[in-house]
Amino acid sequence: MEFLDSEMMKRFMRSAPVNIFFKDTECRYCFASEICNLVSVGENGSIVGKTDLEIQKFPEMGKMYYEDDKKILATGKGSQYISEFPMENGESLYFEIKKSAVRDENGNIIGIVGIVDNVSERVRLEKKVEELSMIDGLTGVYNRNYLKYRVEEKKKKLIFPFTVIISDCNYLKKVNDQYGHEYGDILLKIVAGTLKEEIPEGSSVIRMGGDEFMILGNGIPEEKASELMTNIQESLKQKSKEKIPLSLAMGSYTVQDKDFCFDEICHKADMRMYEDKKRTKADEGVEIIE
Incomplete structure (x- = not known):
């Protein structure tokens, strides 16, 4: 030129x-x-x-x-x-x-x-704003937007076996009704903090709304998922207080390779969580709000 x-x-x-x-x-x-x-x-x-x-x-x-x-x-x-x-x-x-x-x-x-x-x-600022839009303001873990915006991106980086764990706080409504929403918020914060403490590196905790949480477990086989759920329940039991009983209904589902439908495994984990919730109700003889 x-x-x-x-x-x-x-x-x-x-x-x-x-x-x-x-x-x-x-x-x-x-x-x-x-x-x-x-x-x-x-x-x-x-x-x-x-x-x-x-x-x-x-x-x-x-x-x-x-x-x-x-x-x-x-x-x-x-x-x-x-x-x-x-x-x-x-x-x-x-x-x-x-x-x-x-x-x-x-x-x-x-x-x-x-x-x-x-x-x-x-x-970087745009990414920060996007990241903040995916954080639950009360508990500090991810919110539903994380799944909406990042699930396809995350699917490309999954480590198999991959496990989804769905959990639901057993007594949140009873705590809110008897002691007020301030105590209910404390319960949710403790649960979220415990989940973050217990999950292995590379996994994520998401508050799906209300008292429901999801764990995306990278590289977690079925037996490790069962062990993780046991550890979470034990940790919550140790943190329980008179006014704030800490207990979760939990269910998991594990896939071995990338040929899966995310909504389907979430549904299967949710069904197992629901069965666990019914067992807890029968074993303890208390009314658990579903």
């Missing part, structure tokens, strides 16, 4: 408040401002004359960029997306990339112009 041969033009581009790059019809960089070099090849290199297939640290990312460039050159339609760059410290940088076709005076496509904007703070 002849207009890029001007040293003055290059100075203008390097001084622009955004990060700019140009590519030719072979998807090779003709010009790149500072951040484009730093992200791709570091302080001592240059990406000029190379395609993303050659410079990107992650091959899949390079392939995606390259194929997007080819599409722009073929159709003349630009693109816009946010790309995540994992860092060595475990964190990520996020860049919004906008690309458009460059045409000559005859309307022929002669390359691509793009801008790169560091939107890391914006993305």
Whole structure:
């Protein structure tokens, strides 16, 4: 691109408040401002004359960029997306990339112009807001939104066997009626805290609403699920007080591989919880509100 041969033009581009790059019809960089070099090849290199297939640290990312460039050159339609760059410290940088076709005076496509904007703070803030929307305000565990927004994402990262445990506080209504909702809230907080303490790393606790909680157990086989439920009940028993009896009806269901319907295993765990609730009612001879 002849207009890029001007040293003055290059100075203008390097001084622009955004990060700019140009590519030719072979998807090779003709010009790149500072951040484009730093992200791709570091302080001592240059990406000029190379395609993303050659410079990107992650091959899949390079392939995606390259194929997007080819599409722009073929159709003349630009693109816009946010790309995540994992860092060595475990964190990520996020860049919004906008690309458009460059045409000559005859309307022929002669390359691509793009801008790169560091939107890391914006993305982190958005993720924080999203995370807060998934936290139950009373207990501090996840709420139903967690399932709504994250279950499909989580399914890709499950470790099998995978277990769902459904639990229901046996005496919440009786506590609320006899001692007030303040004590009922204390009961819920203790239960949520106990569940978080007892579950293994990689598992999650969700308050589904009211007095119902769910545990998503990554890598938990059926026998371990039974052991976990026993430990939870024992821990709650030790924390029980005269005005706040702590007891859960619990049921679990385990799957061995990814070929499952999440709603179905939740239903099966819920049915087992309901059976446990009926057994508790019969064994203790007390009215348990369902």
